[in-house]
Amino acid sequence: MLNKKHRYASSIISLLVSSLILVFSGWAILNGQYIFDQLSVWRYQPSSAVASIYDRSGMSDKGKFYFYTGSPVVISAAEFNTSCQKQEEKSAILGCFSMGRIYIRDITNNQLDGIEEVTAAHETLHAVWDRMSESERKSIGELLEVEYKKINNPSLTERMAYYDRNEPGEHFNELHSIIGTEFADIDSKLEAYYSKYFSNRNKVVALHGGYQQLFDSVQAKADTLLAELNTLAADLKSSIEQYNNNVADINTQSNHLKDSFNSIDRTSTAEVNRFNTTRQALVLRINQIETLRSTVNLKSETYNTKLTQYNQLVIQSNELTQSLDGTLVPPPSI
Numbered sequence: 001m002l003n004k005k006h007r008y009a010s011s012i013i014s015l016l017v018s019s020l021i022l023v024f025s026g027w028a029i030l031n032g033q034y035i036f037d038q039l040s041v042w043r044y045q046p047s048s049a050v051a052s053i054y055d056r057s058g059m060s061d062k063g064k065f066y067f068y069t070g071s072p073v074v075i076s077a078a079e080f081n082t083s084c085q086k087q088e089e090k091s092a093i094l095g096c097f098s099m100g101r102i103y104i105r106d107i108t109n110n111q112l113d114g115i116e117e118v119t120a121a122h123e124t125l126h127a128v129w130d131r132m133s134e135s136e137r138k139s140i141g142e143l144l145e146v147e148y149k150k151i152n153n154p155s156l157t158e159r160m161a162y163y164d165r166n167e168p169g170e171h172f173n174e175l176h177s178i179i180g181t182e183f184a185d186i187d188s189k190l191e192a193y194y195s196k197y198f199s200n201r202n203k204v205v206a207l208h209g210g211y212q213q214l215f216d217s218v219q220a221k222a223d224t225l226l227a228e229l230n231t232l233a234a235d236l237k238s239s240i241e242q243y244n245n246n247v248a249d250i251n252t253q254s255n256h257l258k259d260s261f262n263s264i265d266r267t268s269t270a271e272v273n274r275f276n277t278t279r280q281a282l283v284l285r286i287n288q289i290e291t292l293r294s295t296v297n298l299k300s301e302t303y304n305t306k307l308t309q310y311n312q313l314v315i316q317s318n319e320l321t322q323s324l325d326g327t328l329v330p331p332p333s334i
Contacts, residue, residue: 033131037069049074050120053104057117058203059124062196066131067124070102074116080105095119097126109323111214114207118181121204125177128197141172143190147179150187182208218317225310232303239296246289253282 046054050072054064075083083103084096094115095104102123107115129137148156156178163174179186180194184205194201260278264271 037065037131040071041065041068044068044071046072047074049106049116053117053120056114056203056207057121058198058200059121060195060197060199063121063124063198066127066197067102067120070097070100070123070127072102072104072120072123074104074106076106095123097123097130100127102127107323109320111320112211112323115211118204118208121181121198122177125180125197126173129173129176137172140176140190140193143187143193144172144175144179147183147186147190148175151179151183181205182212184209215320218313218320222310222313222317225306225313229303229306229310232299232306236296236299236303239292239299243289243292243296246285246292250282250285250289253285 046068053072053074054067057063059067080093080103083098083101084093084105093105094107095102097103102120104116104119104123132140148160159178160171160174164171167174179190180197180201181204184202186194191201198204260275264275
């Protein structure tokens, strides 16, 4: 009797264990990506640079989880270029999410503080998008498209055109990362969605705004100075031509006056008076030309001063551009 009870209990336990194994197997199949991600996070040991990026990025614990699933690394330009390939010559690649890993290019220019954090958050959102279902992508994509049209930013439009050319089908994937890390005032539903991955999204947006403002400021100053230089150059050219024409005319009149001096009748008061009147008019014109020459010199000095300022901006722009491996086209040299 005891043996039957024991066998019965053993059968119940075996059945329960089998059921649990089946349930766990089914759960594991449905949640295979999460299990893989969790194992990846447990195995990953962030460098001090990566840990600092997370601390400053404003990402939440969930954002950190997806960030670390990509085993992120901050690497030099030489190393970076072997993992993340440019698609167009004038494009900058500062980070990429490739084969499940997040690569961030080490930017050493201190003027671009925050760019690594923004890049990291951008790539993290790619990791999030990669794990979303089609229905989730459709739902979020609709919100992103509305926001994209509301933003109506020419620079963003040009940027999206680049992605559409080089990454067909990734339009909303890129918008998902760009809007989430670079734009502050967005729809409340979209903001609520991003709050899952950012405890303080304003942090990453502010970091982006800091270095973007630097680029915009340099470009705006260069554009203003270039317009002023073009106006000054045209005015200076006209003034120089006017001065040279007047000098040539005065030289002709001076030669005529010298010739007439040798031929006038010095006993004729009328002729002497006419000569002196002509001479006085010529002296007056010479004085006017001297004034014009001073004006031309002043205009030239103003032009040269502004040209020096412009060239300094070109140097600054070139330095920033080189920091980003040729992303932004510098103003033309004069």
